[in-house]
Amino acid sequence: MNYLKTLKHPVVGRLSFIQLISYFGTWFSQVAIFSMLVGFGADEITIAITAAASMLPAVILAPLTGIIIDRIDFKKLMFLLLIVEIVMTLCFMAINSLEYVWILMLLIFTRSAAASMLFSAEMTLFSKILEGKMLKNTNEIHSIIWSFCYASGMAVGGLTTHLMGHDTAFLIDATLYLFAIFLLSGLKLSLIKIVHFDSNWTMFKKGFYYLITQKKILHLIFLHASLGLTSFDALVTLLADLRYKEIIAVPLAIGWINATRAAALIVGPFFIGKWISKDTLHYFFILQSLGIMLWALFEFHFYLSLAGMFVTGFFTTTLWSYTYLLIQEETEKPFLGRIISYNDMFFMLSNVLTALFIGYSAKWGLSLEIITVTLGCGFVLTAAYYLWFKKRYLQ
Numbered sequence: 001m002n003y004l005k006t007l008k009h010p011v012v013g014r015l016s017f018i019q020l021i022s023y024f025g026t027w028f029s030q031v032a033i034f035s036m037l038v039g040f041g042a043d044e045i046t047i048a049i050t051a052a053a054s055m056l057p058a059v060i061l062a063p064l065t066g067i068i069i070d071r072i073d074f075k076k077l078m079f080l081l082l083i084v085e086i087v088m089t090l091c092f093m094a095i096n097s098l099e100y101v102w103i104l105m106l107l108i109f110t111r112s113a114a115a116s117m118l119f120s121a122e123m124t125l126f127s128k129i130l131e132g133k134m135l136k137n138t139n140e141i142h143s144i145i146w147s148f149c150y151a152s153g154m155a156v157g158g159l160t161t162h163l164m165g166h167d168t169a170f171l172i173d174a175t176l177y178l179f180a181i182f183l184l185s186g187l188k189l190s191l192i193k194i195v196h197f198d199s200n201w202t203m204f205k206k207g208f209y210y211l212i213t214q215k216k217i218l219h220l221i222f223l224h225a226s227l228g229l230t231s232f233d234a235l236v237t238l239l240a241d242l243r244y245k246e247i248i249a250v251p252l253a254i255g256w257i258n259a260t261r262a263a264a265l266i267v268g269p270f271f272i273g274k275w276i277s278k279d280t281l282h283y284f285f286i287l288q289s290l291g292i293m294l295w296a297l298f299e300f301h302f303y304l305s306l307a308g309m310f311v312t313g314f315f316t317t318t319l320w321s322y323t324y325l326l327i328q329e330e331t332e333k334p335f336l337g338r339i340i341s342y343n344d345m346f347f348m349l350s351n352v353l354t355a356l357f358i359g360y361s362a363k364w365g366l367s368l369e370i371i372t373v374t375l376g377c378g379f380v381l382t383a384a385y386y387l388w389f390k391k392r393y394l395q
Helices: 003-007 010-040 044-053 056-060 062-071 074-094 098-128 132-164 166-184 200-213 217-228 231-244 250-275 281-298 300-316 315-332 331-363 370-392
Strands: none
Touching: 003 010, 003 132, 003 331, 010 044, 010 098, 010 132, 010 166, 010 231, 010 250, 044 098, 044 315, 044 331, 044 370, 056 062, 056 098, 056 166, 056 217, 056 231, 056 331, 062 098, 062 200, 062 331, 074 098, 074 166, 074 315, 098 132, 098 231, 098 300, 098 315, 098 331, 132 166, 200 217, 217 250, 217 281, 217 315, 217 331, 217 370, 231 300, 231 370, 250 315, 281 315, 281 370, 300 315, 300 331
């Protein structure tokens, strides 16, 4: 089954279009946020903490998120979350100096909380209505859409921010979320609702007990979380500010580096998606490691770094979608919302720790090349971990 046939599914097709609109808006304004911080004179730690603020909601709110997703009607929840994203995005326009950076972080935290819950709700829904090849293709389509929006949103957002300023970028972003709400109104769902009679506290306890007793799922979650090592936002911002600003404007450098990576994230699954399996997964982790190390070697030169970033991104989408699929297939349907949320919690925790590692390592004087190589080495350890997991649980 190819991607076009998968998109003919009415729910997958419409939700994919909604994802396309909302994700583009998110990455469109992301460049504006980090460019704004650089313009305000923010230091490495402030940039790293701001990057972490967008990831923390999935870590802190995961238990609550899973219960909400398992209880509340999907369309109603999606509508509310998109409204929150619109309001928070418009509030970004009120930030005009570093004096209000903590308010900015609170706004980012709130918007990211809504975005994280929206993502978990969509992935839970897909796990309930799809299976097998259709589910695998949907995961890959989701990753490709995210990557395309990451590329086009970063590139167009960088250009717009450079030419028109931050506020224009935020206003365009809010308008795109509004269009996503319009598309959501036409979504038709026919689901057998799973009624939960337990209290929220009982649902939390049952979900947590299920997580810690299903060792196979827990190890799969840890493997998926390793992809958090590819959270390069802080690193790219530091490279643009410290290495490339004499060659190209900071917003454009951030936009084009991330756009190059996202182009690789898009095309990767078309070439290597059919080769990944439980028998070959460790090889893909090794290839991801080598790609990151190649990028580190090329970071001294802006245009060479684009080539290194392309190789770095080439394997990431396939790794992300396949490890996510393994978790979805292993989880019982009544627990999907909670397990998906816990999975996102561990994944985002990995992203947060990566962002903080980058920021503090740079602050303490470690070169950006050494920081990048260290992240690459993490995937060598992940490959070894998967081989142990495969021997114990899959053979």
